[in-house]
Amino acid sequence: MSVTTVVQALRQLEDRGLVEARPQSGYFVRRALAIRAEPALRSTPEAAVPVDVTQRLVRILQSGCRPLVAPLAAALA
Numbered sequence: 001m002s003v004t005t006v007v008q009a010l011r012q013l014e015d016r017g018l019v020e021a022r023p024q025s026g027y028f029v030r031r032a033l034a035i036r037a038e039p040a041l042r043s044t045p046e047a048a049v050p051v052d053v054t055q056r057l058v059r060i061l062q063s064g065c066r067p068l069v070a071p072l073a074a075a076l077a
Contacts, residue, residue: 016068016070017030018030018070
């Protein structure tokens with residue numbers, strides 16, 4: 001990743017209130033709000049599920065469109 005991409009991602013996260021910049025310390029993740037608009041997502045299913053690469057790619061691309069997700073997979077203007 002380039003420095004420019006990382007800085008842009010951190011600025012987007014800061015604008016959304018997900019991280020905070022602390023002078024001479026770096027960026028820190030902010031505490032999550034107690035009330036969430038979306039249900040919590042599981043990172044892994046409870047049982048094995050067959051998934052092909054196309055389905056996985058579509059899920060990844062769709063997740064970048066969600067309101068509280070910062071897309072870091074590609075440089076977007």
